[in-house]
Amino acid sequence: MGRAPCCDKANVKKGPWSPEEDTKLKDYIEKHGTGGNWISLPQRAGLKRCGKSCRLRWLNYLRPNIKHGDFSDDEDRIICSLYANIGSRWSIIAAQLPGRTDNDIKNYWNTKLKKKLMGMMIHPSQAKLPHQLPASFSSLLHQVSSSLSSPSPSTAISSSSAPSYTPARSFAEPVPFSSNNNSFTTAASIFSPQDSSFLAAIQNYQMKDSCSSSDGSCNNHISHDKDLEYEYGGGGASATEQMGLQNYFYYGVEESQKLLDGGGENPIIDYGLEEIKQLISSSSSCSNNFLFEENKTSEGRIMYY
DNA sequence: AACCCACCCAACCGCGAGGAG
């Protein structure tokens, strides 16, 4: 038995959206929101479209602060690094690139970036990416190379029957607040300590502030030191275990409050940014990887695993 | 000018996850 269709296919329009449809959808959502139900939204908005189609159109094209156009070198590097670490988890990668959608990144990767990397492999001297690549890049390049030389390039990397990618390490899936990527001015990074030169190359943002060295290079990473650990309330602890995370550090009142609002039972330790910086710079071990996020109000979180 | 081909990207499809009843 087949799956029930999500809408009456006979009565829905398919294909490209007209400007009129865009306007209708945009106006409706701006006035009423999605109402938490995409399936009924087209009817409410007076559109002859499938709910899924509306959702996609809104998320990928109509919602505010969507960034169109060329990707910057920094964005390239972040995509490459995240792909090397987590594979084709486009939504997670998109969450680290404000204004970019998963579809955008996926398309960009499939049509351009993959080939760009391939070009690097063949002509390393022409590479624009950092001169000293992280170890994870060699495996990535190998994957790209394999996929491009396979009979079916478009499916080689993602094929579920023959996965060519194995994540180098477990990855911390961002908690919901980070998906509100419009509020973040900087991309997060996720690197191993060995990647410090690469890290330094792409991190020209707030992380500099937490580094002891003045040249922007960053060799400080959170250690396993028990003193640095704290409990994450409610379901958070198991969630962090599931995600392979050891810990979160939040700083700033709003971000901590968000976590409390999300159902945390125990008080969240509200580290000040300076305290976080201190914790990082005083760490003796460099054995962990971390993910750093910060929003416009200098609040955010540091996650490490 | 006409045709071919490769490329790009918006949109579709099907599946899994998770919440509600």
Next chain:
DNA sequence: ACTCCTCGCGGTTGGGTGGGT
């Protein structure tokens, strides 16, 4: 515990476009 429903994700498709011949 189970079913149903919706959402969100990743893979894939196909129409539009531009360059080459």
